[in-house]
Amino acid sequence: MSFDNAYEALADAHDDSRWAFGTGFSDPLSGVDTSVPSGVDGADLAAYCLMLGDDALIFSHRLQQWCTHAPELEDEVAIANIGLDLLGQARLLLARAGKADGTDRGEDHFAFLRDEHEFRNVRLAELERGDFGQLIAVLLVYSTWRLALFQALTASQDPVLAAIADKGVKELTYHRDYAAWWAVRLGDGTAFSHERMRAGLAGIWPFVEELFAPHEIESRLARAGVAADPAAARAEFDSVLEQVLQAATLRRPETAGRAGVAGRTGRGGRHTEAMGYLLAELQSVARAHPEATW
Template sequence: MAFDDAYGALTDHDDDARWAYGTGFADPLAGVDTALPDGVDPGDLAAYCLMLGDDGLIMSHRLQEWLTRSPELEDELALANIGLDLLGQARLLLTRAGQAEGRGRDEDTLAFQRPAAEFRNVCLAERADEDFAHLVARLLVFSTWRLAAFDRLTGSRDPMLAAIAAKGVKEITYHRDYAAQWVVRLGDGTELSRARMAAAVAAIVPAAGELFRPAAAEIRLAEAGVGVDPAALRAEFDAVLAQVLEAATLDVPAPAAGGAAVPFGRDGEHTGALAEILAEMQGLARSTPGGAW
């Protein structure tokens, strides 16, 4: 049985013993061909699915931190559902990663048994938010970039990736629109809300450069018609962001200046925030190996 919210899924009791993400979720990819596409390195496909899956998993965890802290009950429900969407995408992508690598690791193992150095999410996903303005600015940047990628992945030669992307496009479109509406509302609002939104945009947008830096596996899969070269997403991202910020009466920040090396999450380089996230997220799973709810 499928559910529209996290609460129904978590309180349903069926024969699914996996406890990590709750029970009661129907398989949205039932019947999709799981065979790996011809001529594609399974290791590259596994790494790519980990990248996209880890992005969703870590961003979802950050969003849940805003439950009970949002401005209105409506926003708590919105953020809960956005987080649940990303968690669902992460489940599917981590499952595909496990299938591709062929080492017997499932979604639970990949989510809860890897150390920080083995995670491949972009650092933007693990970043903490100073206030609600920072949250919606980060969500706008993240979802605009992810939507551009997923839209192209609907044509992937990997049937599983194409199906995951087709499902995700509908979800991420809402994520982007929700964040954009708040950026405009705060940017074109009171003197205080404008100042906070401007500060958030100035802090978040220059950090987006990492999103368009391709890892070697991404380039190979893009050439094979399976993945997407993130560098090809920049023009669309910039156009959407400029449109939103213009409506918010905010300036587009200048790109980050060169200087100290920026961690590259695709290579396993992360900020200290990821270790803190994993300590909380993985604590119960590691203390109760093989446990089930």
């Protein structure tokens, strides 16, 4: 059988002309017991999974924007793989949210059909793409913080969340080490690279305190042994950053950001101007073709 173009051949093999729009992935939690542990509020667990899932989803999208923009081919691959790791974490966490709240909404609903104020990611993850120095600064801070959280989450009373965290720890360890290697290479390199790394850290530092300000839902679930208390991750974060910055001949920025309160941070649905543009790109095709198979 002949076809006028490659798309027709691909679509014909899938019995659905909309096939090329979507991923064709099955439920990432298929076959897993997703019942909510006794004594745990399902709505709280779902909200917490959205927080962690949105962090990964939004930062993953930012990282994919670096394709064809990295300084070396090896880094094109590394950054793309880090983005894919985070996308995998997002899929699991968003799917867990839909199971925990009893609605059975899938990952695509949460990723594509929510408005900006419904996203609960920390604002660090959404910052507009800057230069390579800023990328490394964000990746170093983000992965060091998230690794500390996920290490604590491996002991979560929710077995699903604990399993997601256990897998994520291995990925995030690489993400942190990759960012630390580049931070040292830039900081302890030429005068120009040192300045770009210094400026990258200074530019994103106002968003660091927010990472350690517990949302009320995080606090409730932490007391129940389900969530990780972000404030408890501060000691490890500071220790790692001190080692990396010392090796990179850099100083911790003196500008201190405001932690804010839940309603005034990303966890409370308040975002930077960059978030709206990011979502417009992320959700455009899904909203233009709402009946497509994803």
